[in-house]
Amino acid sequence: MNPGTRDEAGQAGESLVSTSNVDHVSGAQPLADPHHTGIADGISPLGLALVTGGASGMGRSTVEQLARDGFQVILVDRNGPLAEQEAASLRAQGLNVDARAIDLTDEAAVRALVRELPPLRALVNNAGLFDERKFLDVTNEDFRRIYEINLVAVATLTQEAARKMEDGARIVNIASRAYLGAKNHPHYVASKAAVVGYTRASAMELAPRGILVNAIAPGLIDTPILQALTPERLAAQLALQPTGKAGRPEDIARAVSFLVSPNMGFITGQVLFVDGGKSLGGSGS
Ligand SMILES: NC(=O)c1ccc[n+]([C@@H]2O[C@H](COP(=O)([O-])OP(=O)(O)OC[C@H]3O[C@@H](n4cnc5c(N)ncnc54)[C@H](O)[C@@H]3O)[C@@H](O)[C@H]2O)c1
16 A cells, blocks of 8 residues: 555544545535434533544544433534444434534634534544655645644634633544654644644633643554555554554543543643553654
């Protein structure tokens, strides 16, 4: 497999080496399901949660976990068909999940979505791109493309959501262990370090309203995004894992569940590493 930008979502639950090819949908499009009338259907005890990149990987697991916790969940993803498929499958299990097809780099669509929704109780900024590219080959356009989704979209959604968010709400940003330093993706590393900085700034700004903002720094997690790695790079990464294996999307979902829980009331501006100990070695690969 050739290295390069992993810019298409795959089927949730695929293995590390699986391939996928799905459509992208841009613009805000509520996904009509004739058997389901949308967010007015029921009131969940924990309130409304929005999870970006919820159609695949750890986002998909997080949507399910938060819905099982008792949130009413809005799953946002640019892959409209997959988003609706996953939401429908969770609704079939009795969970309160709706999908919205949006490219999160479309600022107007993001702001319009948030204005349409009731105030959020939890926001999980999970959607992101990963890219393998040698240090001397990375272009300014590579930086801009990664930053648009990994940072600018996070800031747009967080700002718009914060305008009318419930006091005491929770925000979780998915960064990466790689923000500590890693080879062959300087633009990705920098974008995730920026997410950590933005998390800390947001935590300071929103603390007076009791809104707690934290980041999770996943290590290697078995999701479709890892298709950007060659098999050789993937094997090398796994060899560096203290635990000797990749994490599962559910490992991240459970960490998010803790950070958005009403029982978690005094942690803000922190980075929680969920990486099987990879960060113990510092810069890693
Ligand atoms: N898997 C890992 O090893 C790993 C490690 C560290 C951090 N992360 C981070 O975790 C997050 C989730 O990654 P994953 O591994 O679950 O990947 P994934 O590819 O399985 O899921 C990402 C989802 O985000 C969606 N998405 C991407 N760009 C979008 C856009 N512009 N608008 C709307 N939706 C968009 C995709 O369609 C996809 O459904 C990312 O931010 C990633 O950088 C992943």
